[in-house]
Amino acid sequence: MRVLVVGGGGREHALVWKIAQSPGVTEIYCAPGNPGIARLASCVPINANDVAGLIGFARQAAIDLTVVGLEAPLVAGIGDAFQEAGLPIFGPSRAAARLEGSKVFAKEVMLRAGIPTAHHATFTAAGAALAYLEAHPGPVVVKADGLAAGKGVVVAEDPATAQDAVRDMFSGRFGAAGARVVIEERLEGEEVSILALCDGETLLPLLPSQDHKRVGEGDTGPNTGGMGAYAPVPFYTPAIAGQVEEAILRPVIQAMAAAGHPYRGVLYAGLMLTREGPKVLEFNCRFGDPETQPLVLLLKSDLVELMLATVRGELAGKEVEWYPGAAAGVVLAAGGYPGPYRKGEPIIGLEEVPAGVEVFHAGTALADNRVVTAGGRVLCVTARGEDLPAALARVYAGIRGIHFPGMHYRRDIGRRALPAR
Ligand code: AMP
Ligand code: GLY
Secondary structure (H helix, E strand, C coil): EEEEHHHHCCHHHHHHHHHHHCCCCCEEEEEEEEHHHHCCEEECCCCCHHHHHHHHHHHHHHCCEEEEEHHHHHHHCHHHHHHHCCCCCCCCCCCHHHHHHHHHHHHHHHHHHHECCCCEEEEEEEEEEEHHHHHCCCCCCEEEECCCCCCCEEEECHHHHHHHHHHHHHHCCCCCCCCCCEECCCCEEEEEEEEEEEEECCCECCCCCEHHHHHHHCEEEEECCEEEEEEEECCCCHHHHHHHHHHHHHHHHHHHCCCCCCCCCEEEEEEEECCEEEEEEECCCCCCCHHHHHHHHHEECCEEEEHHHHCCCCCCCCCCCCCCEEEEEEEEEECCCCCCCCCCEEEEEEHCCCCCEEECCEEEEEEECEEEECCCEEEEEEEEEEEEEHHHHHHHHHCCCCCCCCEEECCCCCCCCCCCC
């Protein structure tokens, strides 16, 4: 069995790490991959958005399953293109990926299906949006409709920030992704990421995980792509899980199927556990980054078998097996991230990581045979333990030997799930 993974970040390294353990897999390719992935897979220099190039490669290399890690090619239609070419692909169609590709579309689906989410209004021009802000002085979140590489959501701390966000999004900076803007009420509560495999009809939720979006400890500072994650989430109780399945996951899957766009792949529901119950912040059409890093360490089942069942519409009756305990991943970020940051800094200590600690590469590259930084999120140091404190102790011990100039990370990953002292 020959597998191609599309992408080159920490999530894709984690997916490749797990796929490499599947007994049926003989060959793994990754496009474009990164130096960490290159130790487990053959990296091929094809851009993740080059759909024609990827189809050509998949044909030539007789790929049996292609797994898409990131959202942009899915929203652009890589799922449909592979299907038309007769190539099995794990990832939703373009129409189904609109759940992530258009926040306006996702809101419409939720509204029609009665799925709990923040109240919102949609705007196509700055004037009306600013007038709305004037009339609704409460705390809001301003979102560009389309994909904006993680920069399209502003949780406004004050009215001036909300106004600036509206002007910025309508400035043309985001192109078509900013043609429409959603303003929604700001929800309060704990955030949880629920990823579920869906074969169009059947849903198989994975363990709950929690990301840490803000750059600073104590959840301060600007939002990032995610500074660390752990799983499972102790306060995501079976009762809440039941509510989420009944009121959120099943209705959205049914709505997509009824509209003729069955959802096949992994559906990521970003939830806020509010006092009124769980509400949807957003849907993503792919695995979370960095949530996937701790999740693959906990996953006992064969991931490739689950992905094939998803692609073939055979999830009914399947179960996911997990190792006991907990896992956590902490992101080591470049100096300045999430603002402008330097690249090309040499990374030391990658060879002396303690056993049981996985260092997933995100923004790294090779320069003169040395691993150097090449992105904002550089590495995700990940480990499993008998419980969350044990997992975290392993992760932070693993970080001790790793260094690059400007490196920073949060020392409080997972703290919200630890018993109060
Ligand atoms: P997204 O890029 O859509 O994942 O949103 C980024 C982050 O913004 C989320 O993970 C939340 O932390 C925050 N966020 C989005 N919508 C809301 C909301 N309605 N209320 C509070 N926080 C939100
Ligand atoms: N961790 C957030 C995301 O993958 O969108």
